[in-house]
Amino acid sequence: MSKVQYKQIQFILNGHEVSASIDMRESLADMLRNEFGMTSVKKGCEVGECGACTVLIDGRPYDSCIFLAIWIDGRKVTTLEGLMDEDGSISDIQQAFIDEAAVQCGFCTPGFILSAEHLLQTGKRYSRDEIRRELSGNMCRCTGYQNIINAVEKTMDKRLEEKSESR
Amino acid sequence: MYDINHLYEATSVEHAVELRVEQPQALIISGGSDVLISIRAGGLAGCDLISLYGLDQLRGVSLDPDGSIRIGTLTSFTDLSEDPIIRERIPVLGEAAATVGGPQIRNIGTIGGNTCNGVTSADTATTLLAHDAFMELTGREGVRLVPMTEFYLGVKKVDIRPDEIATALLIRPQDYQDFHGSYFKYAMRDAMDIATSSCSVNVRLSPDKKTIEKARIGFGVAGPVPMRTPTAEEAVRGKPVSIDTIEAFAAGALEDVNPRTSWRASKEFRLHIQGELARRCLYESIRRAGGKV
Numbered sequence: 089m090s091k092v093q094y095k096q097i098q099f100i101l102n103g104h105e106v107s108a109s110i111d112m113r114e115s116l117a118d119m120l121r122n123e124f125g126m127t128s129v130k131k132g133c134e135v136g137e138c139g140a141c142t143v144l145i146d147g148r149p150y151d152s153c154i155f156l157a158i159w160i161d162g163r164k165v166t167t168l169e170g171l172m173d174e175d176g177s178i179s180d181i182q183q184a185f186i187d188e189a190a191v192q193c194g195f196c197t198p199g200f201i202l203s204a205e206h207l208l209q210t211g212k213r214y215s216r217d218e219i220r221r222e223l224s225g226n227m228c229r230c231t232g233y234q235n236i237i238n239a240v241e242k243t244m245d246k247r248l249e250e251k252s253e254s255r
Numbered sequence: 256m257y258d259i260n261h262l263y264e265a266t267s268v269e270h271a272v273e274l275r276v277e278q279p280q281a282l283i284i285s286g287g288s289d290v291l292i293s294i295r296a297g298g299l300a301g302c303d304l305i306s307l308y309g310l311d312q313l314r315g316v317s318l319d320p321d322g323s324i325r326i327g328t329l330t331s332f333t334d335l336s337e338d339p340i341i342r343e344r345i346p347v348l349g350e351a352a353a354t355v356g357g358p359q360i361r362n363i364g365t366i367g368g369n370t371c372n373g374v375t376s377a378d379t380a381t382t383l384l385a386h387d388a389f390m391e392l393t394g395r396e397g398v399r400l401v402p403m404t405e406f407y408l409g410v411k412k413v414d415i416r417p418d419e420i421a422t423a424l425l426i427r428p429q430d431y432q433d434f435h436g437s438y439f440k441y442a443m444r445d446a447m448d449i450a451t452s453s454c455s456v457n458v459r460l461s462p463d464k465k466t467i468e469k470a471r472i473g474f475g476v477a478g479p480v481p482m483r484t485p486t487a488e489e490a491v492r493g494k495p496v497s498i499d500t501i502e503a504f505a506a507g508a509l510e511d512v513n514p515r516t517s518w519r520a521s522k523e524f525r526l527h528i529q530g531e532l533a534r535r536c537l538y539e540s541i542r543r544a545g546g547k548v
Contacts, residue, residue: 093261093262111256112259112262113256113257113258113259113262114256114257115256115257115291118256134295135292135295135296136288136291136292136356136359136360136363137447139357139359142359145362148333148362149358149359149362150359150362150363151359151360151363154287154288154291154292154363155287155363156257156262156287156291156306156308158262158264158306159306159308159309203358203359206358221445221446222358224357224358224445224446224447225356225357225358225359225360225446225447226357
């Protein structure tokens with residue numbers, strides 16, 4: 089093997105500016121877990137099929153296992169840890185996954201919640217079929233998906249309702 | 256950790272061309288949804304890479320002064336399918352891009368990677384072929400345009416010279432104006448799947464919508480590389496819009512396709528699907544063009 093290459097990068101992680109010197113061969117998933125302790129980023133298939141490693145980059149969902157860490161320089165990353173309040177309380181979509189029993193083993197949950205968060209942040213109304221399509225890059229081998237879609241749909245309805253009330 | 260020997264980051268198109276010359280052994284990586292997976296699987300383990308990812312000038316869709324649609328090779332499938340120029344002028348290309356993988360893959364995968372990796376199942380390639388698109392390649396000597404119909408040389412082999420990188424896909428106005436198209440991806444699942452066979456058709460009808468002036472068809476997984484089927488196109492040129500014409504189109508397509516048996520599907524099954532795809536895509540294209548069968 090040739091000499092290890094390092095690169096200094098800066099980016100925004102869950103609202104905080106951070107920097108790191110990273111091995112250029114590292115995936116974003118590895119870097120987030122190993123350098124920053126973001127263990128909500130799960131490594132499942134590691135080839136971009138299961139979606140367990142999903143993070144939001146500039147608001148859009150990406151499989152962090154097939155994203156080179158060096159490419160994150162200058163961008164904004166959100167992991168599940170970033171959805172918590174300062175006092176540690178969880179967000180509406182996380183609570184909805186609990187309320188709807190959309191979690192069994194829990195391994196796919198962070199990825200699902202981030203794909204859902206992207207959909208919710210668009211502020212649009214999605215049909216159940218459209219929700220399925222938006223979540224089609226995430227796999228769950230326990231729940232059969234129904235409760236996951238219920239959780240997303242209920243959170244979407246609630247947020248849209250709150251939005252129209254605040255007008 | 257990926258088994259990458261050395262990674263070179265291009266900072267401009269010129270720099271990328273220089274790197275190509277200096278590091279002829281290095282492979283190009285744009286989004287990585289193909290290359291990184293091949294490294295993980297072992298096939299490309301230990302390779303050198305030239306990363307184009309930072310070249311934002313290769314992202315996005317615009318119109319050239321002559322009316323050609325210019326698609327930067329680093330444009331993601333998501334950006335392609337959401338782009339207003341694509342939606343207005345060549346919606347079938349955005350629809351094809353929206354069938355790739357799932358949302359995460361569509362955010363990272365690029366149209367340049369989808370075409371330059373030389374894979375027959377590429378979802379955008381059939382529509383580009385069927386619109387006589389050109390690949391713009393930039394090298395030491397300047398820019399070279401290659402028709403997509405000549406770009407594919409063989410399985411995973413395309414016409415990119417050692418000093419070149421692909422910088423854009425171009426679709427001329429005479430190749431998209433007045434044409435209406437339809438793409439059908441036949442796969443086992445509605446998401447996260449690769450086409451068993453795919454087909455993209457576009458048609459231009461006479462002003463009274465009764466005659467097919469011109470029809471073009473591109474197939475994926477009908478041969479070693481994405482292909483047109485000229486027999487089908489000739490069979491319907493100047494013919495009335497009718498069921499017989501659609502049948503002649505499907506029969507013509509089957510004369511030219513050459514699918515094989517793979518673990519995904521048998522040759523016989525693919526032939527059946529390809530006739531049906533030609534039929535359905537022409538029917539839908541005619542409908543979108545305002546014609547009635």
